[in-house]
Amino acid sequence: MDYLDIANSLPMWIAASLAVIVCLCQAILFLRRSWIDGKKVGLTDEQLRAGFRSGAISAVGPAVAILMGMVALLVSLGGAISWMRLSFIGSVMFELMAAGFGTEAVGIELGAPDMNVTAFANAVWTMTLGAVGWLVITGLFTPNMEAIRRKLAGGREALLPVITICAMLGAFAYLSTERILRFDHQTIAWAIGALTMGILLTTARSRNLQWLREWSLGISMFTGMIIASFFM
Amino acid sequence: MSEEVGTTANVFEDEYIPFISRWGMITNLTAAVLSFGPVFVLATVFGVMPTSAAILAGFVSIISVSGAFWIVEPISYFPVLGIPGTYMAFMSGNISNLRLPCAAVAQESAGVEAGTNEGAIISTLGVAASIIVNVIILTIGVILGAALIDALPEGVRAAFDNILPAIFGAIFVQFALAQPKIGVVALVIGGFMTWLLREGYLAFLPGVPSYAVIIVSVFGTIAVGRWMFERGMIRT
Known part of the structure; x- marks a missing residue:
């Protein structure tokens, strides 16, 4: 029996679906509760809808990019695992690396013609064990992290938003400089994405254009992507 | 006015956060167990079990890369994601390319400030929307199969390499404007x-x-x- 027949079998799809269903259930549970309590803390229906809608609009581009990456996983790991790992926990780069480590541990290269069911199983073991820590640590310690955040603000409520903006800028500076310093089409994509967003948000804020706020990220990411692809 | 502020803060801290923390813990730990579903099926239904030496070798390789991130990432992204966003983002993955950008644009669109109670609630909506959209698109993609995606012109597929840096640039500027x-x-x-x-x-x-x-x-x-x-x- 070819390992891909096992990888794409019904029991594997059922196992993969259970994890994705928990992820969706959590999203829907939190969504519902945020909507109800959002109104109680004084957010309007329009604000809640705008938040949800803009999140959905902006997710399309990245999700299609993830789908492109899923193809790389599909050919060597089959549908069920690829679909599960990218809907839940993983990212393309991480999963490819973990799967590669798993097959190499039994002396086979990921996707090589001699790939067998044992190598496949070890890849899945490695992907599972390599990521389970994120679920366990956030499952157990997330409320404790709030104490760290308050400590960073030194007990001053006014400082909390500053801390958040600093953290966001720090994280995205880390993600950005890794691309900027390549000095290639990725640098151009970064610069065009940044410039477009700057223009769109300044316009949206000064003229109070709500639709433009919601589409700003979607338009910026595609503008950057398309212009940069002329430089590849 | 002060009384009203007190009440809304109480809803957030006394009702919303305890609910999210309880269910976040239950769902993330359940997900940790269910993530072993595929290896369980391989072992029980198909009788495929690598040697413990092979599993250990794979585990040591991957943990040398990801182990530090298990702790560093939740702590580093927490000030942005808040309590509900942290549970959801680490359950669903694809954090920097999908969850953080969607949380940020949701806050901008609703006109709320990051790092406040309102910001935490709105970013939850943005992240939830991104989870639903991502699962729908990947499900359609896996049903249609790799053949359809392979049929796309090479240029289109290659162009998607550039979407990530463009997102990073856009989100950086959104916060740098503030x-x-x-x-x-x-x-x-x-x-x-x-x-x-x-x-x-x-x-x-x-x-x-x-x-x-x-x-x-x-x-x-x-x-x-x-x-x-x-x-x-x-x-x-």
Whole structure:
């Protein structure tokens, strides 16, 4: 029996679906509760809808990019695992690396013609064990992290938003400089994405254009992507 | 007025957060168990079980890369994601390319400030929307199969390599518009750390030391930002 027949079998799809269903259930549970309590803390229906809608609009581009990456996983790991790992926990780069480590541990290269069911199983073991820590640590310690955040603000409520903006800028500076310093089409994509967003948000804020706020990220990411692809 | 502020803060802290923390713990730990579903099926239904030496070898390789991130990432992204966003983002993955950008644009669109109670609630909506959209698109993609995606012109597929840096640039600017001085500080710190990593000056650290770059970028920027705020160099 070819390992891909096992990888794409019904029991594997059922196992993969259970994890994705928990992820969706959590999203829907939190969504519902945020909507109800959002109104109680004084957010309007329009604000809640705008938040949800803009999140959905902006997710399309990245999700299609993830789908492109899923193809790389599909050919060597089959549908069920690829679909599960990218809907839940993983990212393309991480999963490819973990799967590669798993097959190499039994002396086979990921996707090589001699790939067998044992190598496949070890890849899945490695992907599972390599990521389970994120679920366990956030499952157990997330409320404790709030104490760290308050400590960073030194007990001053006014400082909390500053801390958040600093953290966001720090994280995205880390993600950005890794691309900027390549000095290639990725640098151009970064610069065009940044410039477009700057223009769109300044316009949206000064003229109070709500639709433009919601589409700003979607338009910026595609503008950057398309212009940069002329430089590849 | 003060009474009303008190009530809304109570809803957030006494009802919303305890509900989210309880269900976040239950769902994330359930997901941790269910993530073993495929290896369980392989072992029981198909009788396929690698040797424990092979599993251990794979585990040691991957944990040398991801182990530090298990702790560094939740702590570094927490000030942005808040309690509900942290549970959801680490359950669903694809954090920097999907969850954080969607949380940020949701807050901008609703006109709420990041790091406030309202910001936490709105970012939850943005992240939830991104989870639903991502699962729908991947499900359609896996049903249609790789053949359809392979049929796309090479240029279109290659262009998607550029979407990630464009997202990073856009989100960076969204927050730099609010605090331009901190934006410059963050780029200098992040750029310096990335340079150290590239030149091999962080090689003394175990594993793949990009975790050092992220933690210094985030907490270094927080430290400088706080120092500037205390000296009145920036305002909220």
